[in-house]
Amino acid sequence: MGSSLSSICGIDCCKFGGNHNDDDCREAQEYQPLLGDRERHAVSALVKLFETDTRVSFYEGEALKALTVLAHSDVHHLQLSAATAFNEISEYDVRPISPEALEPMLYLLQSAYIDVQHGASAALGNLASVIENKRLIVKMGGLEPLIRQMLSPNTSAQINSVGCITNLAADEENKLAIAKSGALVPLTRLARSKDQRVQRNATGALLNMTHRPELRLMLIEAGSVAVLVDLIASVDEETQYYAITALSNIAVDVGGRNVLWDSQPELIDMLVKALHRPLKIKIQSQIVLTLRNLACDSRYQVQIVDCGGLDALLPLLQSSYTILITSTCACLRNLSIDSRNETPIICSGFLPELVDLIPQADEPDLQCHAISTVRNMAANSGQDKQAFIDSGLFDRVKIALTDSRTHPKVLCELAAALSVFALNDQLWQPIVELGFCKLLVQLTRCRDLEAEYNACLTLGTLASKGTAEVYDELVRLWRAPNGGIRGCLIKIMTLPEYANTNVRSITVWLTKTLLGCARADLVERIACDAQLVAAIEEIAKCRAVLSSSCSVASSTRFSSVIDDAKGKQADVADGHITAFIANGEHAMASGSSGADHEALRAGALACQAMSLIDDFSSHQVAGK
Secondary structure, three states: OOOOHHHHHOOOHHHOOOOOOHHHHHHHHHHHHHOOHHHHHHHHHHHHHHHHOOOOOOOOHHHHHHHHHHHOOOOHHHHHHHHHHHHHHHHHOOOOOOHHHHHHHHHHHOOOOHHHHHHHHHHHHHHOOOHHHHHHHHHOOOHHHHHHHHOOOOHHHHHHHHHHHHHHOOOHHHHHHHHHOOOHHHHHHHOOOOOHHHHHHHHHHHHHOOOOHHHHHHHHHOOHHHHHHHHHHOOOHHHHHHHHHHHHHHOOOHHHHHHHHHHOOOHHHHHHHHHOOOOOHHHHHHHHHHHHHHOOOHHHHHHHHHOOHHHHHHHHHOOOOHHHHHHHHHHHHHHOOOHHHHHHHHHOOHHHHHHHHOOOOOOHHHHHHHHHHHHHHHHOOOOOOHHHHHOOHHHHHHHHHHOOOOOHHHHHHHHHHHHHHOOOOOOHHHHHHOOHHHHHHHHOOOOOHHHHHHHHHHHHHHHOOOOHHHHHHHHHOOOOOOOHHHHHHHHHHOOOOOOOHHHHHHHHHHHHHHHOOOOHHHHHHHHOOHHHHHHHHHHHOHHHHHHHOOOHHHHHHHHHHHHHHHHOHHHHHOOOHHHHHHHHHHHHHOOOOHHHHHHHHHHHHHHHHHHHHHHHHHHHHHHO
């Protein structure tokens, strides 16, 4: 790889032959006496290399040795020649380099001459696109001179030094070192620069520092938040994108959201107004993702809607760009958590749009967000739910459930949504009338414990309704399809002890709910099923061996759980399994080791099983 000597070395050709003019020659003659023997030999070596080899590598061998001599020269012109050489060669020859090759560039970075610093930092910035070089530059002390160069009033020096630090900050191993080096404050200051290039590079560097929680906190302490918020209105699209993305990352943390809430009251209004302007898709999407992260906080959930966020989001949901639709759904998912937003979301026309997205099996993330948004709104009490039925919700859910392409995580979301619908007085009947019970039974065979849990929860919630149509469905589905409800109960109850205790608990609760129903033929099927009874008895044995698997203190807590659970058994029978499990979790949370915690969970499950065995005994006695 080569170039002409004049462009690489920057040394006047009149000294070594070549075209020149009289002024160049006189200037060279002025410098000539200043050259020492080592410098003359270095220049001669470079000339010879160019005469004999047109593809010289400056990162090794004689060329590197010669340039190192020039870099360490006291002569400004020779330093500049070396810096220019490294800069130009790094434009087209970027690869991992040795410490020996990096050393002269770092030395030049500390030159007293700004133009030399400029060339050296440009070379380092180019080489810092390679991960090995990023780490080597930091390891060899490159941060301190780069920071000093950032503080220079020279715009070119600022551009190069900040650009280099931006590249260095892209590597995870460098981020903390950069933050601790004192770079954040000057980077924040330069993000306000009037020069667009400096501003863009500085904002990019700040963005690269937002990918770890401790660094986000350090950015906040450096005063970066106010600058980033101001840059939402930047006319430079890249700067705007970097700033918004950095704010999105800061909003991931509770502490970051609190700082934004306390110090930036205009933030939501600025983001919403930006969405109304013509922007690149990636910027629109990033604004929406920022709103989503902010909407993890209940204060922002309400404020976004109050500031007109829904009007800005609806056109994005209706766009043809999947990335926009998905990010908008994710934002709506968080907004829908607050019950005060249900009516505005529905009245703004979102419900039919969300429902239509549910069957899109090619976009599982999009499906999950759409389903969860609808589920959140359905969970809000006190609102009429007829709009959900009229939107075609259940038809779309059924399509998604029966589509072989539907991703397992989507099945989990669908099952969770149905468990919420089953709790609502208006929404549970379509589940029964449209044949969802059969699909729920099939879901218990999907090999995903969370989906199985929610399917069983939905079936139990429906059973607690106590209507003839529900009982008819449950009797019909007791053994079919694929073993039916019975097969599901036995399969989950006989899972290994280390399996998810909540999933096993839900099957015990479902069995108890079915056993307590007012349908004699269903009760008889359960009470007389020897395999089912044996599975429950096996779970109940946990209490007998509990003392060997947890500490005395934990055993005492377990007894407390048992006693309290017995008082809640009526609630369990009425369908409030969540309250039962939550009670056990609360009692186990204080002071339990990991092993104790698991033992206590198993003990709570055993308590449920023992209660169920008592129910079996009662029904068997009644049968006699």
